Every structure is written in structure tokens, then in C-alpha cells.
Amino acid sequence: MVSVKDIAKCIGVDTSDGVSVLGELFGFRARRVPSDPTGVDTSVSLLDQCKAMQGKHFNFNCIRVGFDLFSSTALASNLAEIDYAVFKTRRIYATRGVGVGRVEHYLVDSSDSDGLHVITSGGDATDLTQDWTVPNDGMDVFFVFSITSDAGFIGISNINGPCNKDAKGRNGMISDIGRGDDATARNVAHELGHYVTLTHKNDDGDNIMAQDSSANSIRDSVELTSGQGSDIKTHCSIQSGC
DSSP, X not given: OOOHHHHHHHTTOOOBTBOOIXXXXXXXXXXXXXXXXXXXXXXOOHHHHHHHHTSXXXXXXXXXXXXXXXXXXXXXXXXXXXHHHHHHHHHHHHTTTOEEEEEEEEEEOGGGTTTTTEEOSHHHHHHHHHHSOOSSSSEEEEEESEEOGGGOOSEEOOTTOOSOTTSSSOOSEEEOOOSOHHHHHHHHHHHHHHHTTOOOOXXXXXXXXXXXXXXXXXXXXOBOOHHHHHHHTTSTTOBOOO
């Protein structure tokens, strides 16, 4: 039988100092299960996570940019939103047999961001993903201090994004923060969907790939079709089972 330590090693977790199940295996920065904004049960299963890692799965990095500028209250709320986004993304993709494996957390202070903690355009988004890639096999998701209304988006990603992080152009995803747990979670799962091949599906208001303006519910429009699941599994970021 495959052990938890074996699974952790397989998805690239450093086990030399032991393993925090909720921290390293589930990717929760706070090392606890996040709460749901409506009080719905958010318990997680170690057995289910180990089984998921034995099938198709992907890893990603949460990169916070300019979070040193938030007040302590806003910071706590935004960090909780990120953990909830990890939790809900895992649930959404699990419906089509795609697991979420290693999730790592990084911080870029505003003083080091060359002003890109504030995103004003698609060009800014591209520059940020070029400047701050993480040298591992996880897709990079950037949570920025602010995306201005002039940018024209709340999240942005290439469709069928590259796995070569030295590639020219946008090689990561950008997400806003601070709109609430369900909004941030849907945004992250939606932009990840783009990166792993999926296009918009505005004719289906229950689908995760419907834009927010076409979604029936920011909280509940999170479905993936079987065809979308098959498409996701073709992306270069998808890892084989442990």
C-alpha cells in the first residue's frame, strides 16, 4: 500500500522535516481546513486525496504580490480566500477525475514588484508572470494587491498555457483578491481552466468556464463537463498518477 509519505514525495513535497497533512498535502497555507462562507461542511479526506494523487493531477503555486500593503484585517481575510480557493478548486476538478496535488505559497513584496502589484493592463499581467516564475512543475497563480478597472478583467490567463516557464509571453495566471471566498475561488478555478486548455462556455450558466456575467451563480456555477475533463487531461501540466 502506498503511504502518505510516498504520496508526498511523489508530488514533490520535501519530507525531510516531516509532513503537515493540511499544509503540504492539501496546500492550505494556514495548515487548517478553511471554513465555508455559508457554513457548509468543508471536511477533507486524506484517503480521497491519496487516491486522487494516484490518478491524473496538477500542481500549482500561489504567489502573493504586494500583500505587505494590506491592513492586518484585509490580509487575514485575503489569505483565507486563497486557502478556500485551493479547497474549492480541488472539489471542482475532482468531479472529472483531475486532482490538485502540491500547492506551494510564495510572497513578492511591493518593493520588489517593479510596480506590478497593481495590474493596469494585460501587458502588466504578462510582465509579472515573466518576472516571477517559480522553477518547478506547478502552474503559477498570481494574487495581486490590485487590478484596476482600466485593465478590463478580474483574472487573466492564456488558453492552453505553456509549461515552459522560459517561454515568451504570459506563462502564468493573474487573479484579483478581496471580492469574497466564492468569487475568488471561482476566479482561480476558471483561470486554471483556461490554462489547461478550456475556453469560455457562456452558453452554460452553470459551468465554471462561463464568465461571471454569464454565470447563474458565482457560488454554484462550477460544473465541468466530461468533455472538458478529457481536454484538461491532455495539457502538459497534468501529472501521471503516483
